[in-house]
Amino acid sequence: MSSHPPQDGVLLEEAPGDPGADSTPHVNVAAVFIGLMATMLLASLNQTILATALPTIVGELDGVDQMTWVITGFILASTVVMPMYGRLSDLFGRRPVILTAIGLFMIGSVVGALAGSIEILIVSRVIQGLGGGGLMILSQAAIADVVPARQRGKYMGAMGAVFAVSSVAGPLLGGWFTEGPGWRWAMWFNIPIGIIAIILVSIFLNIPHVKSKHMPRLDxxxxxxxxxxxxxxxxxxxxxxxxxxxxxxxxxxxxxxxxxxxxxxxxxxxxAESPVIPMQLFFERNFVLCVLAAICVGIVMFGSLGYMPTYIQMVTGVSATMAGLLMTPMMGSMLIFSIGSGIFVSRTGKYKFFPVVGTLIMGLGMLLLSNLHPESPRWELLGALAVLGMGVGLSMQILTLIVQNTFPGAIVGTATASVNYFRQVGATVGSALVGALFASRLMSNLMEALGGNAPAGSGGGTSLTPEMVDGMPDALRLPIVTAYNDALLPIFLWMAPLGVVAAIIMSFVKEHALKETVEKKVEPVGADA
Missing domain, CATH: 1.10.287 (Helix Hairpins)
Structure with a gap:
């Protein structure tokens, strides 16, 4: 039996057992996983559910010039709180912290559903992000509490599949709500899911947590x-x-x-006595490499995913629902390759290959997207999205698994939160940069294309909706379509090399054997019960 040095007054001890066992005493892994999947779904769905509704929302609320913040506000808020949630859950246990995060998320959803201006909508997205940041990382950290690293690949793959499904189900639902009962139902829709998540987490997420001998000061x-x-x-x-x-x-x-x-x-x-992000994490080579690669993945993934549905609607003239359907190839390939890579890792214990090849494929996907134009056949768009999804599916969840396998159980929550934080920093910066460049280039292109011919009700271009553009005569529609195409796709070309950079970084990862047991937290001798 091996042990690790005490962390925050808690002694870590590896529990012996069957390497293939997926559960720990007194914990139903299947039930826990159901609750965690619900929380992951709640958070991941809302990173994309407004994507297809966004053109209609900003047109209705007269906020095209602030479009970036509807997406960036959520990602920024979730990024800021990730390290805090990770550390707090290591100190106080997963369940109370996750329930707090769900509550915040639901409050933000209500505010968004009632929003009467673009500013209030952005505020609601920030509140949602404050909760969503905890849901995304704590669901991954809690799995590490009950499943050994060797078997964890298939669970992490399934979580990646949830994100994949959400990446398309979100735009589909957003499009359906926009064309049906209205985009505000994309917010109300979160309430029943949140209630279900609260019930599942309260009942099933009963992971034993032992308090430390003394309560460290929060940082x-x-x-x-x-x-x-x-x-x-x-x-x-x-x-x-x-x-x-x-x-x-x-x-x-x-x-x-x-x-x-x-x-x-x-x-x-x-x-700090109990730092939010312990600097000792950076002494581990694999952690540093995974952080750098995660930043690249975040920039590429969220920089493209947030704006592709808008591009599809405005350039191809399809409905919001159809724009969501056209994102399906990305979801399908992410789902297949995320689950497949997870199963392979669980069976073989080998994992280095996937993020190296996956990030290269991700860069190829961005290159293919950047070569699209308004007259491109539909299959080119679908193929490029499928390639991008394949690359992300092969790499994203494996990065988290590598980090979790590097550190002892007492700081798995902190380590998981940290690598996700840096990926979200990449996502936030990527979304912000792409959004800022897209908005700036788009407004410039629209002014040049329309001149004094902006149609009535378009606010000089700031209130254009897909329906408005699709109903214009070709003399007006084609310059607008070209303006959208030329504003966004060259940015994707600039991001494509990040896939190569991430692949080079991950080639230096040391492939350590995946742990065969779950580490248990036990109180040190003399600690209060």
């Missing part, structure tokens, strides 16, 4: 600093080149603030 200063640094970085990427010139005083000020806050955060974490 409030670290929480504030990481939130501040993340926010200033996103503002820098969002406003640079759009609201302000890159060399303007506000942008330079944000750059300085980001650097100062990041440096202050590092020094704070080095001295």
């Amino acid at each position: 409030y200063l670290g929480m504030v600093l990481v939130a501040g640094a993340t926010t200033t970085l996103v503002l820098l990427c969002t406003w640079g080149g759009t609201r302000y010139d890159w060399m303007s005083a506000p942008i330079i000020g944000l750059l300085i603030a980001t650097v100062v806050l990041a440096v202050a955060f590092v020094f704070t974490e080095l001295r």
